[in-house]
Amino acid sequence: MSKGYWVVRVSVKNADNYPSYLAAAKPAFEKFKARFLVRGGKYTAPEGTPRDRNVVVEFQDYDTALACYQSPEYQRARDIRMANAETDFLIVEGGRG
Numbered sequence: 001m002s003k004g005y006w007v008v009r010v011s012v013k014n015a016d017n018y019p020s021y022l023a024a025a026k027p028a029f030e031k032f033k034a035r036f037l038v039r040g041g042k043y044t045a046p047e048g049t050p051r052d053r054n055v056v057v058e059f060q061d062y063d064t065a066l067a068c069y070q071s072p073e074y075q076r077a078r079d080i081r082m083a084n085a086e087t088d089f090l091i092v093e094g095g096r097g
């Protein structure tokens with residue numbers, strides 16, 4: 001079975017309040033066994049419009065990645081994120097070889 005991933009590009013607009021999103025999202029990440037593969041770091045954007053921060057989160061499978069996003073735990077955190085950052089957010093299934 002293929003893994004599921006969140007691929008998120010973030011531009012934080014309110015750095016003082018953004019940590020409250022991370023704290024609010026933690027229960028969802030723990031519940032769905034999220035594994036952060038990329039969280040910030042150096043990047044190059046040879047095409048498209050970059051954002052300040054790039055995040056890749058791995059889940060057991062696509063359905064788990066989707067369930068985490070749709071969970072009440074994450075939706076509460078999402079509201080905080082949306083008030084403090086602009087994001088591009090994808091939920092994708094990993095390739096099969």
